[in-house]
Amino acid sequence: MDIKKLVLAVIIGGVTTTAVAVDKNAVRTQAKMMHGPIPATMPGAEMDTPALIDLGERLYFETALSADGSQSCNTCHRIDGGRGGVDNEATSLGVKGSRGDRNSPSVWNAGFHVAQFWDGRAADLAAQAKGPILNPVEMAVPDEKTAVNNLKEEGYETLFAEVFKGEAEPLTYDNVAKAIGAFERTLITVDRFDKFLAGDDSAMTETELKGYQTFVQSGCASCHNGALFGGSMYMKMGLINAYENTHDLGRFAVTNNPADKYVFKVPSLRNITKTAPYFHDGAVAGLDEAVAQMAWMQLGRKLSDQEVSEIVAFLGALEDTHTITVKYLNSGAEVGQ
Amino acid sequence: MDIKKLVLAVIIGGVTTTAVAVDKNAVRTQAKMMHGPIPATMPGAEMDTPALIDLGERLYFETALSADGSQSCNTCHRIDGGRGGVDNEATSLGVKGSRGDRNSPSVWNAGFHVAQFWDGRAADLAAQAKGPILNPVEMAVPDEKTAVNNLKEEGYETLFAEVFKGEAEPLTYDNVAKAIGAFERTLITVDRFDKFLAGDDSAMTETELKGYQTFVQSGCASCHNGALFGGSMYMKMGLINAYENTHDLGRFAVTNNPADKYVFKVPSLRNITKTAPYFHDGAVAGLDEAVAQMAWMQLGRKLSDQEVSEIVAFLGALEDTHTITVKYLNSGAEVGQ
Structure with missing residues (x-):
């Protein structure tokens, strides 16, 4: 046996327990x-540009992606204040005052998972991001077109045109999800x-x-x-x-x-x-x-x-020890929640 | 708790053990x-024809694939007599009287493994089959050409020509391994x-x-x-x-x-x-x-x-309960080993 091991044999009720x-x-x-x-990087991160990630970060905190402008991704998956990418609620409160059935999973390290959501119904981060925005008990935007229009009203068109250069229609719901996914791929504990x-x-x-x-x-x-x-x-x-x-x-x-x-x-x-x-x-x-x-x-x-x-x-020992600087937190209505 | 469970609480030296x-x-x-x-079939089995499998089975018992005609694949990986695809030796005796360092792994279910050999140095069954024939402490055939010539002397050319129809040179070392691998893919416990x-x-x-x-x-x-x-x-x-x-x-x-x-x-x-x-x-x-x-x-x-x-x-409960009929056992020198 390794000399570094200290063996203490303790007899308890006829059972020998060995503490090493x-x-x-x-x-x-x-x-x-x-x-x-x-791992140092998430699958798919090699395609993520700084501009795409930055747009994704902005969208992550964008309350225009909820029906009444009160919620962003960060409302339920909080990365500010050293929270673990969750809201610490049993189930989360949606914009219309109702709660879903499931606990909000952490966004940290999520892109390493085999699939997204508790039941794996989304294949990747971008596919996941499309769900809560339109979910009636979550952010409750009625449809993709409304979500895109909300962003247009917030003046996002120029930003999307820069990031998705060359695309005929840069501001689409798919590209919103793509950008959010790119940002989320940077969230590694x-x-x-x-x-x-x-x-x-x-x-x-x-x-x-x-x-x-x-x-x-x-x-x-x-x-x-x-x-x-x-x-x-x-x-x-x-x-x-x-x-x-x-x-x-x-x-x-x-x-x-x-x-x-x-x-x-x-x-x-x-x-x-x-x-x-x-x-x-x-x-x-x-x-x-x-x-x-x-x-x-x-x-x-x-x-x-x-x-x-x-x-x-x-x-x-698995607790995240680093802190991140949250750039866009103060731009949305979720501040002070 | 499920009503089918009988719970017996036993106090032993202050520790509560629950037998359920x-x-x-x-x-x-x-x-x-x-x-x-x-699984019912092994990866790659969908390409295996009955003729290829039958040739592989014959080759599995073919002692002409050893330097002195005394050993076949089955010598160390025995599938006859209800053995578990091994020779039950600590390490196996090669044709020249020496032993390797490692215990012969079972051939049963081998094609389901992530790779072959104890150290995974062969990617699949065919790659594995090429090793022992030429290994100096195993079957010890000096080179691939000699192995192929040994089979020609045993009259295998017609058989290979039928199975590998259309190939310019049907009897090759690669095809020997391919056929053995195909047979081995049928060995499922x-x-x-x-x-x-x-x-x-x-x-x-x-x-x-x-x-x-x-x-x-x-x-x-x-x-x-x-x-x-x-x-x-x-x-x-x-x-x-x-x-x-x-x-x-x-x-x-x-x-x-x-x-x-x-x-x-x-x-x-x-x-x-x-x-x-x-x-x-x-x-x-x-x-x-x-x-x-x-x-x-x-x-x-x-x-x-x-x-x-x-x-x-x-x-x-993981022990193989079925028996297979070994067709070609009596054709080689390993009988009675």
């Missing part, structure tokens, strides 16, 4: 192979887990590293896999023990396949500490409770309080 | 989503786990189903994932606790990347009960020992004897 001080190099190798760092992977032993505490191992050893990594710790596959919510909310049929609504009932995209755990409340319906307020419920529902496993607290400690 | 009778429908849903059945997935409650015992859950809950499914329970990715052998055999550098020899030292393809666990001894060097004779060592090396986890025995029970 964490071998940081071993965990680093494990973590690099099992999960790995977040930076965290201590990746610093640790890069070789910085001080980036994570012993407890957090132990928590990573508990996370893997408990079976969590079967679904929360890859660099995002999720976002790569679909899974039934309540796989072993049913989830209490049986109202939302998940991906079944997209595929019409009975096997997809209660199936949702496995959410990424990067920056999860910032995105409470949890689950597709936002029903769980605390991360401890979310971890314990997940282990029970998905793995049929009752985690001890100690295991839950180790895993939650580890998840803290 | 297995909910078969819940485990079926879990198993279908996490692993799923083996049938097991009780897949019967259970298909709806047969009696196909697996309670212990085996419990074992499947223990397998997932212990973190094994992080690497042994997908329909093959492996074969889809590469992983370092000795991820947390080093493997004692440090001689074989694994995939490093293929990529020359230091991060690939001791990295091997994760083996499939389908039919694993038939393919002892275990690990890339065949160092471990028993499945119990292999499971315990894997949990310790890859997950840093000391499984209890009970957990090991549950997991091994589950692996029994």
Whole structure:
């Protein structure tokens, strides 16, 4: 055994428990192979020009993309103020005062996901961006043409003409979505887990590293896999023990396949500490409770309080540590929300 | 909680252990989503004609493809006699009396793997088939031309001309490999786990189903994932606790990347009960020992004897239950080996 490991054998009620001080190099190798760092750029970003990204950023905060001028993308997926790309509401309030059924997913790292929305019904960021603007319980613009006209009234035509040079009709709904997607591809978190992977032993505490191992050893990594710790596959919510909310049929609504009932995209755990409340319906307020419920529902496993607290400690190392400067926040009505 | 579950709360040394009778429908849903059945056909099989497959089967047993006429593909990857597509040797004996460093992997289901060989150095079955024939410690034919000439002497020219109709030179080394690959694409196991997935409650015992859950809950499914329970990715052998055999550098020899030292393809666990001894060097004779060592090396986890025995029970449900008729076995010198 590695000399760096301190072995403490404790006899508890006839069961031998072995507490091993964490071998940081071993965990680093494990973590690099099992999960790995977040890639430096998102798929498709190679086509994004600075001008397109800047237009997308402006549109991300553009309240003219809602029926009454009160909401922008940022209203529900907040990137200002160090929020985790969400509004921290169980479900979000639309312009007409009603709420949808699902918790707003974070926009951070979203472009790395296999598909968009909880049920994967949009293939990419641009396809996703087209949804909420027209959704009657969200931004509630009646149709694409109205959305485009609203932007024309705000004087966007020149800007679109510059960015989509040579196109016969630069200001289209497709191009709005394209620009928003380009901006969203710049939203990549930076965290201590990746610093640790890069070789910085001080980036994570012993407890957090132990928590990573508990996370893997408990079976969590079967679904929360890859660099995002999720976002790569679909899974039934309540796989072993049913989830209490049986109202939302998940991906079944997209595929019409009975096997997809209660199936949702496995959410990424990067920056999860910032995105409470949890689950597709936002029903769980605390991360401890979310971890314990997940282990029970998905793995049929009752985690001890100690295991839950180790895993939650580890998840803290996935919290975004960088801040961004938000240029266009003050241009829209969502300020002060 | 599901009424079918019998909950027994047992207090052991202050720790509450909950024994739950297995909910078969819940485990079926879990198993279908996490692993799923083996696909009915292998990638590339749609191009394989019956004549090509039959030629491949003949070549699979053809001892003229070894330097001294003593060995065929089947010598090390035995599909006769209900063996699991291996020779059950730690490492295999070549025609010149020497042994390689690695355990012969099973030919069953091989075409579903992400790549071939323990280190993934061959992209597909045909590329793999070209290796051992010319490997000096295996079949040891000096070069491709000699292999082709050996087959000409055995009268294969007419057969190749029929199968590769229209080609200027039908009997080539490439076509030999192509035919062997086509035959190997027919080698797909049938097991009780897949019967259970298909709806047969009696196909697996309670212990085996419990074992499947223990397998997932212990973190094994992080690497042994997908329909093959492996074969889809590469992983370092000795991820947390080093493997004692440090001689074989694994995939490093293929990529020359230091991060690939001791990295091997994760083996499939389908039919694993038939393919002892275990690990890339065949160092471990028993499945119990292999499971315990894997949990310790890859997950840093000391499984209890009970957990090991549950997991091994589950692996029994992955054992191939069908038999094939071997047409060409008696045509070669390996008979009676």
